[in-house]
Amino acid sequence: MSFYSRRPLWMRHTPYAVASRPSTSIEEFGQLLQSSTRILALCGAGLSAPSGLSTYRGAGGLWRNHSPTSLATPEAFEDDPALVWLFYAWQKHMAIKASPNPGHYALAELGKRKEGFLCLTQNTDGLSPRADYPPGQLRIMHGSILDLKCSDECGYVEKDNRDDPPCEALAEAAKDYPPDQTMPLLDPLKPLPSISKEDLPHCPQCKTGLLRPGVVWFGEAVDEGMLEGIDGWVSEGSIDLMLVIGTGATVQPAANYVRQAQRAGAAVAVVNPDADAQAGLGKKDFFFQGDAAELLPVLFEGVVGKLREEEQDPSMG
Numbered sequence: 262m263s264f265y266s267r268r269p270l271w272m273r274h275t276p277y278a279v280a281s282r283p284s285t286s287i288e289e290f291g292q293l294l295q296s297s298t299r300i301l302a303l304c305g306a307g308l309s310a311p312s313g314l315s316t317y318r319g320a321g322g323l324w325r326n327h328s329p330t331s332l333a334t335p336e337a338f339e340d341d342p343a344l345v346w347l348f349y350a351w352q353k354h355m356a357i358k359a360s361p362n363p364g365h366y367a368l369a370e371l372g373k374r375k376e377g378f379l380c381l382t383q384n385t386d387g388l389s390p391r392a393d394y395p396p397g398q399l400r401i402m403h404g405s406i407l408d409l410k411c412s413d414e415c416g417y418v419e420k421d422n423r424d425d426p427p428c429e430a431l432a433e434a435a436k437d438y439p440p441d442q443t444m445p446l447l448d449p450l451k452p453l454p455s456i457s458k459e460d461l462p463h464c465p466q467c468k469t470g471l472l473r474p475g476v477v478w479f480g481e482a483v484d485e486g487m488l489e490g491i492d493g494w495v496s497e498g499s500i501d502l503m504l505v506i507g508t509g510a511t512v513q514p515a516a517n518y519v520r521q522a523q524r525a526g527a528a529v530a531v532v533n534p535d536a537d538a539q540a541g542l543g544k545k546d547f548f549f550q551g552d553a554a555e556l557l558p559v560l561f562e563g564v565v566g567k568l569r570e571e572e573q574d575p576s577m578g
Contacts, residue, residue, distance in 0.1 A: 283542035290547050291563040297501035299377040307507020311554035312359040326449040333478045343456040349474045350434035353406045356386040364553035365392035366572035370565035372398040385476045408475025415467035430460035500527040507553050
């Protein structure tokens, strides 16, 4: 059993082991990337933010006055499944409408050129798989909002379900409004639609349990087999470079992969719009402040070349 599978998602840890000023040199980073054989990437919500998906960070990071983390628990689903389903049905609608951005494509292209590349994504939006990663080089740690599973654990799982909305009772979550108009569902002053438990998606296998999004909620363990596979990859040899993109890497087990990579000799390169994300980095490390969709194609260009036109502007695809 993987050590990290014993740690539920809510456990948090400061990821970096040293403290000094990191480099911001794109040229020096490019040289390191060229020479690196084994590269581990950890991606978070900041990677998908340029695609129009919320990171729920900062003072405005609420959904109808609810902290998203308070809705992402088995207890919240048990207490108010309609509220939780409305939240996830809206997230699913936004994810289906979104497209991978140049940051997603740059990472996938890096994987095509570096056989020893492995990307771990904490995102559940399904955008990374759509960027055409080579087989085996992407691990989706927290599940997918496009997947469904039975909440009664009868074993039913459905992959890549694109029903939008998931059922008629959740139709309000899949409506589009003009940019200058607030979606009523997102306005905490507007009442939520009244939805009975009977009208929510039910398991077609056991017929009694409610279906739930196939994501890892706080307090739940990440898939043990996946973690053992990642642990095995990490232990295969030294790691040259650890990329930390759009995440503070404070949620377990992700935080420990950064430390493991450092102990295995890796330099750490952080790409994040938040200046505080460089805290704890050392002299051999790198920090690039800004938008991952803008920075990653520039940082990787010496290895992957220029992205195709449709990858630079996903609206063309």
